[in-house]
Amino acid sequence: DAGVIQSPRHEVTEMGQEVTLRCKPISGHDYLFWYRQTMMRGLELLIYFNNNVPIDDSGMPEDRFSAKMPNASFSTLKIQPSEPRDSAVYFCASSLERDRGKAFFGQGTRLTVV
Amino acid sequence: AQSVSQHNHHVILSEAASLELGCNYSYGGTVNLFWYVQYPGQHLQLLLKYFSGDPLVKGIKGFEAEFIKSKFSFNLRKPSVQWSDTAEYFCAVNAPFGNEKLTFGTGTRLTIIP
Numbered sequence: 001d002a003g004v005i006q007s008p009r010h011e012v013t014e015m016g017q018e019v020t021l022r023c024k025p026i027s028g029h030d031y032l033f034w035y036r037q038t039m040m041r042g043l044e045l046l047i048y049f050n051n052n053v054p055i056d057d058s059g060m061p062e063d064r065f066s067a068k069m070p071n072a073s074f075s076t077l078k079i080q081p082s083e084p085r086d087s088a089v090y091f092c093a094s095s096l097e098r099d100r101g102k103a104f105f106g107q108g109t110r111l112t113v114v
Numbered sequence: 115a116q117s118v119s120q121h122n123h124h125v126i127l128s129e130a131a132s133l134e135l136g137c138n139y140s141y142g143g144t145v146n147l148f149w150y151v152q153y154p155g156q157h158l159q160l161l162l163k164y165f166s167g168d169p170l171v172k173g174i175k176g177f178e179a180e181f182i183k184s185k186f187s188f189n190l191r192k193p194s195v196q197w198s199d200t201a202e203y204f205c206a207v208n209a210p211f212g213n214e215k216l217t218f219g220t221g222t223r224l225t226i227i228p
Contacts, residue, residue, distance in 0.1 A: 004157075031214050042220035043158075043204060056215055091157065101146050101165075101208055103216060105157040 004106035006092050012112045018080040021109045024073055025094030033103060034067055034077050035091040043091070049075065082113045116141035116207050120219035127195055128227050135190040135222050137179075137205030147188040148206040148216070149179055158204065164188065175199070200226045 005024040013019050025032045033048040047057040052069045060067070064083070069075040079086055089110050093103040117140045127133060139145060149161040162173025169181040179190045188205060205219040 033214075033216070035218075043218035045215055045217070048214060050214065093158075095214070101148055101163055101206075101214075101216065102160050103158075105159070107157050 004092055004094055004104050006090075006106035006109050008109060009107060010110045010112075012114065013082055015083055015113055016081045017113075018078065019082045019086075019111060019113075021077040021079075021090050021092075021111070023075045023077070023092030023106060025075070025092070026104055027073065028096070029094035029104075030097040031095045031103075032069060032075050033091075033093040033095075034075070035093065035105075037089045037091060037108070038087075046077070046090075079111075082111075084113045087112050116145065116209060116217045118205050118207050118217055118219035120203075120205055120222050122222045123220070124223045124225070126225045126227065129197055130194050133190070133192040133195045133199070133224070135203055135205075135224070137188045137190065137219060138186050139188065139205075139207045140186065141207060141209060143209060145207050145209055147179070147181060148208075149173065149177070149188075149190050150204045150206060150218075152202045152204065152221075154201065161190070161203070195224075195226050197226045197228050200224060 007022045034046040037043050046059045047067045049069045067077045089108045091108045093105040095103045119138045147164040150158045151161045152158045162171050164171045164181045172178050177192050181188050202221045202223050204221045206216045208216045
């Protein structure tokens, strides 16, 4: 398996624009997580899904953020409108129900909002 | 809610020195504990985990961690570090039994000087 695949790797956008980050989890994994990493706040869990269903979105900062998982092999994290303070590295991770806590992370998307 | 504290933000060591990175967590119940590593330019990888049993856990690349329940600690150790251990290390915790939410510490940057 190629691991968790995220796209794009880098994104630079202007304030106010819509940004969509994409993630393909490892095939067969039951859980998918979206994390944000910044210098100030470290790694923060934004939302996670179990079998495509959002379970905990308490980490989503505000209504500008939304995440979907239309099927087991694809998820998106959307920011609309984007703001400079959204600049961060966004990681997607997936894991198996039977191997809890062992999350496999993607390479991340480095988002810069100018 | 659980939280994780990593008090050392940046540690610099010479090769062959011994390493101990501190991790303390805050949670009233049973927890699962993890150490993840992020090598420069790469994604996070699981280094080791503790679910139950022997509180001294062995991980990959010669790392180990000891769970001390009375101190709410899960410190990471390695007797002799190598230049290739230069990376950022994250301690994480989740509450078992249905909650997959991993809470990460802010990370400790480890720099090994040849």
